[in-house]
Amino acid sequence: MMVCEYKPGLEGIPAAESSISFVDGQKGLLEYRGIRIEELAQKSTFLETAYLLIWGELPTKDELSAFEEEVNMHRRIKYRIRDMMKSFPESGHPMDALQASAAALGLFYSRRDLHNPAYIRDAVVRLLATIPTMVAAFQLMRKGNDPVRPHDELDYAGNFLYMLNEKIPDPLAAHVFDVCLILHAEHTMNASTFSARVTASTLTDPYAVVASAVGTLGGPLHGGANEEVIQMLEDIDSVENVRPYIEDCIQRKAKIMGFGHRVYKVKDPRATILQNLAEKLFTKFGHDKYFDIAQEMERVVEEKLSHKGIYPNVDFYSGLVYRKMGIPTDLFTPIFAIARVAGWLAHWKEQLAENRIFRPTQVYNGRHEASYIPIEKR
Ligand code: SDX
Numbered sequence: 237m238m239v240c241e242y243k244p245g246l247e248g249i250p251a252a253e254s255s256i257s258f259v260d261g262q263k264g265l266l267e268y269r270g271i272r273i274e275e276l277a278q279k280s281t282f283l284e285t286a287y288l289l290i291w292g293e294l295p296t297k298d299e300l301s302a303f304e305e306e307v308n309m310h311r312r313i314k315y316r317i318r319d320m321m322k323s324f325p326e327s328g329h330p331m332d333a334l335q336a337s338a339a340a341l342g343l344f345y346s347r348r349d350l351h352n353p354a355y356i357r358d359a360v361v362r363l364l365a366t367i368p369t370m371v372a373a374f375q376l377m378r379k380g381n382d383p384v385r386p387h388d389e390l391d392y393a394g395n396f397l398y399m400l401n402e403k404i405p406d407p408l409a410a411h412v413f414d415v416c417l418i419l420h421a422e423h424t425m426n427a428s429t430f431s432a433r434v435t436a437s438t439l440t441d442p443y444a445v446v447a448s449a450v451g452t453l454g455g456p457l458h459g460g461a462n463e464e465v466i467q468m469l470e471d472i473d474s475v476e477n478v479r480p481y482i483e484d485c486i487q488r489k490a491k492i493m494g495f496g497h498r499v500y501k502v503k504d505p506r507a508t509i510l511q512n513l514a515e516k517l518f519t520k521f522g523h524d525k526y527f528d529i530a531q532e533m534e535r536v537v538e539e540k541l542s543h544k545g546i547y548p549n550v551d552f553y554s555g556l557v558y559r560k561m562g563i564p565t566d567l568f569t570p571i572f573a574i575a576r577v578a579g580w581l582a583h584w585k586e587q588l589a590e591n592r593i594f595r596p597t598q599v600y601n602g603r604h605e606a607s608y609i610p611i612e613k614r
Pocket residue numbers: 245422423424425426427456457458459461489490491492493494495496497498499544546549550551
């Protein structure tokens with residue numbers, strides 16, 4: 237067996253062959269099934285993009301209508317999951333509530349039939365349909381309120397905002413949110429997708445696959461960065477404080493949240509689209525001083541760190557968009573998860589199609605032939 241050189245974080249090591257998405261980190265290019273993200277953001281919807289990612293082709297009009305209908309029909313969550321959420325501490329992080337709820341869904345569908353296309357489609361529909369309802373339900377319940385039922389007349393994005401805020405969303409806000417979901421849906425072999433594939437490769441159920449990926453996404457170096465960015469902008473609090481803040485981070489070799497990427501060495505194309513969406517929202521709903529601070533940060537970081545390929549990533553502007561929609565900061569990462577379920581499910585299907593359980597090796601740097609020393613002699 238050929239042993240490759242060890243690379244921390246498996247940097248640059250292919251973990252799978254995949255046709256789902258493609259990133260060119262030097263050109264700042266992202267494609268889903270070959271279609272540029274800019275075109276999908278402009279012309280598609282999240283459910284249509286999820287269909288494209290999962291089944292590999294854009295759906296016909298009838299295929300899309302049937303898919304939307306099935307997802308709409310499955311938006312409600314089991315009352316037992318709502319009852320379970322009632323025992324969650326209000327102070328708990330919504331990502332932990334989501335991970336527990338996604339895993340709990342598997343309790344209702346424990347019969348695994350991974351070779352049956354109908355079973356796969358059912359699991360895809362159920363997970364895409366219920367994850368937003370779980371996020372919204374926990375938000376209302378941790379405030380002491382009953383969750384609201386999904387609104388059958390609203391589309392995927394509009395319904396989530398309705399379940400979260402208990403009112404029909406502004407059409408621009410619903411559209412912008414839908415584009416945010418498209419932008420966050422998939423991104424090749426990121427940490428949470430890698431988790432999903434490793435979990436899928438053991439032939440466990442798709443609910444465990446998604447629960448595993450949710451747990452991975454929550455970290456501040458991955459999906460949790462969007463929440464950290466808002467905290468950072470609030471700490472900086474004025475444009476004048478930006479330069480000293482960044483100089484201090486560089487001095488301390490501290491990571492600046494929302495910047496840098498393992499693959500992109502230019503500005504993340506998703507950050508550019510999110511920046512433009514933020515401007516649209518601020519024009520309609522009023523300016524946000526944190527947007528000025530963010531843009532000054534981008535200018536100063538480019539001046540000081542562009543030689544290292546450090547530019548804004550997807551997490552840098554997304555939080556400002558969600559804040560303008562009145563979404564609490566600790567829901568930003570669960571929203572990232574709502575979108576990324578589409579990518580995780582696409583990779584789950586692709587892994588099953590030509591599966592081999594992940595079992596990498598290691599470089600052992602420990603001892604050999606050590607003796608057991610009795611406790612009285614230690
Ligand atoms: C996402 O993989 C994906 O595709 C993820 C994602 C997706 O869609 O799934 O795109 C979503 O996770 C975006 C990233 C969100 N995370 C953050 O914004 C957290 C801050 N970013 C960093 O932690 C970092 O940039 C990573 C984790 C994203 C990538 O880190 P790498 O590739 O491991 O880079 P590194 O730590 O080896 O750093 C290389 C150099 C170092 O300097 P030197 O030691 O060589 O002098 O770049 C510097 C780092 O200090 N650097 C940063 C920096 N990121 C890297 N310096 C300041 N601020 C940063 N954010």
